[in-house]
Structures are given as structure tokens and as C-alpha cells.
Amino acid sequence: MLRQIAPLSRKFAHHATRSSPIPASISFQSCVHTNIHRDNDTYLRFQSSYPPHIILPLPALSPTMETGTISTWNLTDGSEFSAGDVFCSIETDKATMDFEAQDDGIVAKVLREGSDAVDLPVGTPIAVVVEEMEDVAAFKDFTVEAEAPAEKAPAVEAPSAAPVDAPDVNVTTAAAAAAKALNLDMSNVLMPSARFLSESKGLDARVLVPGSGRGGRVTKGDVLAALANGTPLPALGETGDGVTELWGGEGDAKAEYSVYDPLPEAVNEPVAAAPASTAAPAAATIPSTDLTDMTFTDITNSNMRKVIAKKLGESKRSIPHFYTSIEIQLDQIMTLRQELKAMNVKVSVNDLILRGSALALRDVPEMNSSYDPKTNTVNVSDTVDISVAVATPTGLITPIVPHTDQLGLVGISEKVRELATRAKENKLAPEEFIGGSFTVSNLGMFGTTEFAAIVNPPQCAILAVGGGTRTVVPGVRTGVEGEEMTPKPVIRTIMTARLSADRRVVDEATAALFLQTLQSYLNQPKLLLL
Numbered sequence: 001m002l003r004q005i006a007p008l009s010r011k012f013a014h015h016a017t018r019s020s021p022i023p024a025s026i027s028f029q030s031c032v033h034t035n036i037h038r039d040n041d042t043y044l045r046f047q048s049s050y051p052p053h054i055i056l057p058l059p060a061l062s063p064t065m066e067t068g069t070i071s072t073w074n075l076t077d078g079s080e081f082s083a084g085d086v087f088c089s090i091e092t093d094k095a096t097m098d099f100e101a102q103d104d105g106i107v108a109k110v111l112r113e114g115s116d117a118v119d120l121p122v123g124t125p126i127a128v129v130v131e132e133m134e135d136v137a138a139f140k141d142f143t144v145e146a147e148a149p150a151e152k153a154p155a156v157e158a159p160s161a162a163p164v165d166a167p168d169v170n171v172t173t174a175a176a177a178a179a180k181a182l183n184l185d186m187s188n189v190l191m192p193s194a195r196f197l198s199e200s201k202g203l204d205a206r207v208l209v210p211g212s213g214r215g216g217r218v219t220k221g222d223v224l225a226a227l228a229n230g231t232p233l234p235a236l237g238e239t240g241d242g243v244t245e246l247w248g249g250e251g252d253a254k255a256e257y258s259v260y261d262p263l264p265e266a267v268n269e270p271v272a273a274a275p276a277s278t279a280a281p282a283a284a285t286i287p288s289t290d291l292t293d294m295t296f297t298d299i300t301n302s303n304m305r306k307v308i309a310k311k312l313g314e315s316k317r318s319i320p321h322f323y324t325s326i327e328i329q330l331d332q333i334m335t336l337r338q339e340l341k342a343m344n345v346k347v348s349v350n351d352l353i354l355r356g357s358a359l360a361l362r363d364v365p366e367m368n369s370s371y372d373p374k375t376n377t378v379n380v381s382d383t384v385d386i387s388v389a390v391a392t393p394t395g396l397i398t399p400i401v402p403h404t405d406q407l408g409l410v411g412i413s414e415k416v417r418e419l420a421t422r423a424k425e426n427k428l429a430p431e432e433f434i435g436g437s438f439t440v441s442n443l444g445m446f447g448t449t450e451f452a453a454i455v456n457p458p459q460c461a462i463l464a465v466g467g468g469t470r471t472v473v474p475g476v477r478t479g480v481e482g483e484e485m486t487p488k489p490v491i492r493t494i495m496t497a498r499l500s501a502d503r504r505v506v507d508e509a510t511a512a513l514f515l516q517t518l519q520s521y522l523n524q525p526k527l528l529l530l
Contacts, residue, residue, distance in 0.1 A: 051135035053108060055144065056127040058120050061090060061097045062430045068092050069303045070117035070126065078136050079107045087127065089426070093307035094433055095397055096426035105129045108139040119303065193220035203233040304395035312454045318373075319455050320503040326515040328522050330468045330493040336525040340409075350388075350442050351413045353465055353497075355528045356521040357440055358384050358404035358412075364514045368437045370458040371505050378460075378505050387436035387456065388416055390423045397423050398456065400436040409528060440465065450496040460505035461514075468493040 058068055069091040075081055086098040087107075108128040112120060120126070125144045130136060189209050190198065197220050198205035208226055211218030226233060333352050340347055361368040361384045369380045384405040387398035399419035401412060422428050441453045444467030453464040471494040475487025497518065501511045521527055 050142065051130060051132070051138055053135065053139065054105070054129040055125045056087075056129055057123045058090070058112075058126050059099060060122045061092045061099070062094050062434060064094070064434075065092045065122060067119045067121055067303065069119060070112060071096055073110055073113055075107045075110075077107060077109050078133075080133075081105060081107065091303040091394070093303060094430065095304065095392075095423070095428055096394060097430075105131060106133055106136060108136045109142050111142075111144060118300070189217055191217055191219045194218045194223045197223050198233070199236065201227075202236055204236050205233055207233065302394040304397070308395050311457075315454050315457050319457065321455060321500055322503050322508060322511070323452055323498055323500055324508060324511045324515055325450070325496055325498040326519055328495045328497055328519050329473075330495050330522070333522055333525045334493065336528075345410060347409045347413045349444070349468075350440075350465075351409055351416065352522065352525060352528060353442065354386055354388065354401065354404060354412050354416070354440055355407075355409055356518050356525075357438065357463060358386060358407075359521055359528070360514055360517040361386075361438055362405045363517050364510065366506050366510050367461055367501075367514045369460045369505050370437065371460055371502055372458065379458075381437040383437070385435065385437045387433075387439040387459070388419070389439065389441035390420045392424050392426075394426070397428070397433055398436065398439055399423050399428055399433045439463070444468065444495070450498060452498055453500050455500050455502055457502075461499055461501040461511070463518075464498045464500065466496045466498075468495045470494075 058070075060066075061068070071089045071091050073088045074086045075088070081087070081101050082104050083102050085101050087101060088099050089096050090099050106129065108130045110127050112124065112126045117126070128139050128142055130139070189206050189211070191211075191213050194205055194211075194213075194217075203223075205218055205223045205226070208218045208222050208231075210216035211222040213219040213222075225231075330349065333349060336352070337347065337349070365380055368384055369378050371378055383403055385400050385402050386404040387400050389396055389398050399422075401407070401415050401419070404412065407415065419428070419432065423433070436456075437459060439453075439456050439459060439462040441462060442465040443451060444465055446467075448466050449469055450466040451464050453462045455462055470491055472489050473492045473494075474489050497515065499511050499515055
């Protein structure tokens, strides 16, 4: 069997490692070599009872992809395929992409599908491929073991964590005695933060009495110090034989409490009856809501939405955002659109905003920058490549309009329409949505008047555009100086544009200059035609 595998591995010499992600169009040959590289001895022994075959791993279809979900398989067990055929569609962190073959072969067995193909790490075996149809039957019950076979050298067992010793009876008795000496009730010897911390870890910190808090109560710092020092703490509800301490003086009623017992229930003392002349208020009736009859549907969150939430959360936490807004009149833009429409040229308001943003980035190149946190440097882009936010059924994606400042209005309109169509069909290539130097997100068509967007790293800024609203604007005073004139107010269509920027890259003055430049272009839209 070793002779059979040796030429196979020599034939398939392409090496794909985790450090160089597997491209979308992948050769099966690389899969064999990757498997051998990962665990050569295991692979060879594992093959001894099977015909020559290839273990196909989940590829990294984008540079940032760490996990993926197989949404659909185009091939089944026993299916023949040729170079260029699509194995399956994989939902990545950016989009749903096709996994294509670069060679001919036969699928012997699909290893991951349905619920077993969700959030798979890159490199997880997903299928077995053979070259001969008669070899398919041998893989009917084939499985890939997660661990190495038993005949391998025995693994050295990691030392098990030492069990936490049960608290000494003398210790707990001493804690109860100390609490009694301090006139503390064992039910409230813990400060709120100390109680929350200890109970969240399933521990009873009441044995730490006396603590460093007021009156000897146990504080959060006492609990943290005990955890750091390895002080054994009992588990909640761990009573053992029950270490009981009696409270109260001689002859008084004595309440029994165990150091490890749950906190005692509060005792309701009888309340003296109100005078007969005072009418008792009617008891409030709280309507009960029965949730057992409610119906709902569980919808599995897409990989794209989960990654978007993760990335934007990291951006919001790590990037020092600041925001600047400006109001822009759209009446001149609407007039230009009507003039172009009369000439059978159809452009949208968003196309005009993209054109104006591109020219403003060209005039204020500081805004056309990115930040590298590894080197703590700012990189000014040589080209203006604007990312356009597009809503798809699986999440938001930002395809890139390359060299936006060099395109006219018609070119921008056609490019955006083409990218948006392919984005909704999950047919974008990675280079078409990874990168960019600036992002524009427009929610005006959804009736949103204004909003604040989160910076998409490594870019330094994103422009959030709202819809236009009819607003009364004071008239501009005209006439000879010294003459009193009452200008008439006018109604204008006003759009709010809000810029979110990275304070490490640009400051407020630069952001204001960019917005002022954008406003100038959109207020004189014929400049966009130049």
C-alpha cells in the first residue's frame, strides 16, 4: 500500500498549508499533501485497508476565513466530476462561494453535510475522492477519526488538576464562630459583589469570614485573593455532615444555620392591623401571561451575519470613533437627474453621492487612508476604491468600485448595479469585496433620515447617508446694503450625511473639510460631470 500512495503523493505535489489559504478553485492533489503534512504516519496507516484516495479538506475561500458552513452539495456519493465542476457551496465569513475542482475524479463519500457541516474549521475533511469507480464501494462506511489510532505511541497524559479539598470542619466552624463574634448573620456576610462572583463560580465564600469589608464582611477582593492563592472553597450546597452553629444568647430562640446550607428564607413578621377608619387599598392584579402556547421559529444565523457582528463589535471596541455630520441640499441634484433622464441617461442619487465622495477623497487624500495596528502606521491609498454597502438575504456585504474617481456617472451606475446583482446571487470573487479605501452606506431608500455607521477596518472612515426630507429653510437676505428686506422662507430637500472616522488616522478638522468638499460638489452637481 505504501508503494501505491508514494506515486500518488508525488503526482499531487502542490502544498496548501494553513498559512497560505486554499483558493476557491482547488486541486484535489493539494488535499492529499496537506493531509500527509498534518499527520503523515497516521495517514499512511489509516489508508492500509482502503484503495488509493484523497481526503478533501474544507478550503479557506477568503484570507480571513476561519470557519465555514456547507450550504449545499452539488455532488453526491459516486458522482463523477471534471475540472471546473462545483463540489458544494460554502458559506464563508464574507459570502456564499462555490468550491470548484481543478481535476477529474469521483466522489467516493461525502463526510460532512446537513447539521454536521455547520461552522467547520478550515481543514476539516469534508469528502473522499477516488480515481476509479470500482473503489467507491469500499468507502461506504468510511469515517475520519479525530484522534490518532491506538497503535501510535501512547500520548503523555496531562497531569490532572488536583481536586479541591473539602473544607476543613475546623475552618468552617471557625468561620461561623468569627461571624457570631462579629455579630454577623451568615446569610449576609458576603458583600453583593462578592456573592455574585462566588456564586457565578459555584463556590460558597462564606468560609472567608472575617473579611476585609466593614464589620468583617467578605468583599469581592477577598474572594479574588482566595482564588488566586488557591484557598479551598466549598461548592454551593455542599453540606457534608453539616457544620451547624447556633445563634442567639442563652435562653433565646436559637436558629440553626449550616455554613454550606442555602441562604435561609426571609421571615415575614406580622404587621399590626391598620385602624378601622383607614380603608385598605385594593390589591393590584397582575395579569398572567402563558408563554406555553406561543409559537416561534428557530432560524439558524448565517455565518456571514455572525462574522459581521464579531468584526463590527471588535471595530467599535478597538477603534476610537468620532462623528461629524453635515446637511446637504439635494434640489440641484434632483434637477440634474431630470435633465439627464431627458437625455435617456439614468443615474440614481446614490450614484451622484458616490461620484461626489470619490472627488472629495481625491481632494482630501487623508480620508483615503487605512490603519495598520501591527506597525501603528497610516497608509494613504494611491487609488480611490469605494466600497458600497449592499443588503443581501444572508447579510451585509460591501463590494468595491475600483478607481471610483476615474469613472463617470454612467460608469459608476453600471458598475454598482452589476456588483449589487452578483452580490445578491453570492457570485462575487473575494477580491471584489475585500479591501477598499472608503465605504458609503446609504439607507435613504429605506426611509431612514440619518444614522451612524461603524468603521470597517482597516479603512479609516465610513459615510452614512440618510434620505432627503422636505424642510423649511430661511430665505437668503438680498438687496442693497442698509435696506431692510424680509426674505421669504423656502422649502428645500435636505439630506444628512454623517461621517464616522478613526481618530488615530484623521482628526475632526480633516473630517469637516471632507464633508465640506462633498457638500460643495453636491450643491454644484454639474461639477460631477467633469
